[in-house]
Amino acid sequence: MRGLRTSSYIAKYKDLLQDVYPVLWNSVKYKGKIWALPQDTEARPLYFRKDVLRKLGWSEDEINALPEKIRSGEVTMLDLIKVAKEAVSKGLVQWGFYHRPNFGAQPFVIFYYQYGGILQDPDTGKLVLVKSAMLKSLELLYKMAQVDKVLPPEMIGTSWRQIHSDFVNGRVLFWLGGTWHWAEWQRVAYHETLGKLPEDYEWKNMGFALVPAPEPGLKPLTLSSPYLYYVTSQSKYPELAFLLILLATSTPLDAKHAVDSAHLPVRMTTVDHPYYTESRFHTEVAYMLKYTTFEPLHPKFSAYKDAWIAAITKVEKGELTPDKALDEMVSVLKSEIGDELIIKE
């Protein structure tokens, strides 16, 4: 069933929607029109091990200032790669960085956006490949896995259990994960002696920040994949359905859902709700929504992701150089997506 264009209702009830994070509307737009209401969201931070940084000689002030320095662009991925190299060479960790073992957007889409890439043309809704941005993002992954050797070349396909276990036990310095992992580590026994982590342990040994700018002059970002509420075009009472989902995203319910499910709120007023302010993690991470980005809404994006992850896998393993991987990706995407793809230099 098709979704109903909800723009007219949003205009009618705009007074009840003023506190929705403006950036979240981008996640429900297709060809310039709004089709849904965001139900919840999250952010993809860069987690870091404070205990490892301490062993590297960082002071508490320096560690606590890291998220802000990343936010301001003062610290970039290039700086953190150097830190990771140092930690690996001193035997403090086995790996500097871990990222997801599958596509999952983090950090690939973020890097691509940071280098100036876009994935969807706002007017036509077509998918977009900006070759220069894609090449830069592949080069960064190549540098991390093959040149500086701070990222495992076989990161794709690594088991989730190993990923969580290695970060939670301090064998990896940086983890490009999701906000919900903070709650997962408290609920799943990944730590070899503590089992499920007490939140105090997390605050003492782990920190989180935006995904840093890849290099000076670029911006830190994060990424969200909100769940959305649609009203179907078959609805007999679309306005009533719209009001129902409006109520479902109201501040008290938004706060309860965000905290209980380790997600982020869709309304700015939620961060002041007592239920929300009780959660230190949620309060401290909420600022990331101002820096968030989204994956495109397009039926062919799966084909795009498949070609992209194949390129990433080959680049990180050293099977293809970034430019060769990009060439392969471009030829595949042209064939798979055809007219629905715009390629920019």
Add this chain to the structure above:
Amino acid sequence: MAKGLGRKALPWLFLAPMLALIALSWIAPLFLTVYLGFTDLSIKNFLAFIRNFFTEKVHITIDNFRRVFMGGDPYISEVFKVTLLYVGSVLLINAGYSLLLSISIAYLVRNEILSMILRVSWLIPRITPGIIYALVWNWFIDPKYGLLNPMLSAIGVPKAWLPSSWLLDKPYSQILMIVVNGYIGASFGMIVYTAAIKSIPPDLINAALVDGASDFQVARNVIIPLLRWPMLFVTAWQTLSLLASYDVILMIWGSGGGGGYAGIARAAGVMVWSLYSYSKAFSEYMYGYASAISLVLVVIGIVLIVVYFKLFGFRRLMEPSRVEV
């Protein structure tokens, strides 16, 4: 007259439930696959397609087949090669190795209890839920925590020969694909062959032994020639199963979730034809093209069955047997 008619109708009455089942679960999907394969059905025209189902408004085209056979799909030749490797290799295990296994278990192992234990142990992967089987393999092959690499090191395989990732490093990833599927499939052939071996009249084997035949000669000259029917059945059945199977590959290489499993399978060299069709249908929503890809498998399956009938001498097999097996 009425009695005669009743006698004629009776078998059809008994067959009716099975025929209805076959019509619903096999003929109807095949018919639909053929139909969809000649359309441009995708997520974009899905609703219009449903409305115009089987009317002249549906765009009938051979574009899908042109794309498969005329180089329009950059992956298809690679997918074909991987499928050939997959079906050929796993078939050797499922139809060939299981024969050796059955002869060993049903003939060479004389102790019935031990023979039963061995048979049951080979059935474990088949009776294990697929997702558990895939999960156990994922743990087993983990380069850091899994048992596989340490076990191979323990039996003397040099560390340099071991892959850092069984999932991604070719040809190890392809060996893994063959082994995980072969381990399940071998049990099917083993059951069929073992039942057939057990039903060979002992007089035939005893006569050969009295004449001084060795176990190897008994197996080669008495048992195997009497297993042509089961061999034809197992080979044909397993070929069709393998052509259509992708579930274990999807579960092992797509276990991380998060999308992009098709890209990972391609990079690892384990993208088989049926998984490709699945990804085209349910990741990229190109239902028409996915049906066309599946249809190619149906044709290949039928051709192979005809070839097997020739190879195994189907006509001779249909003649009355000189030995009851």
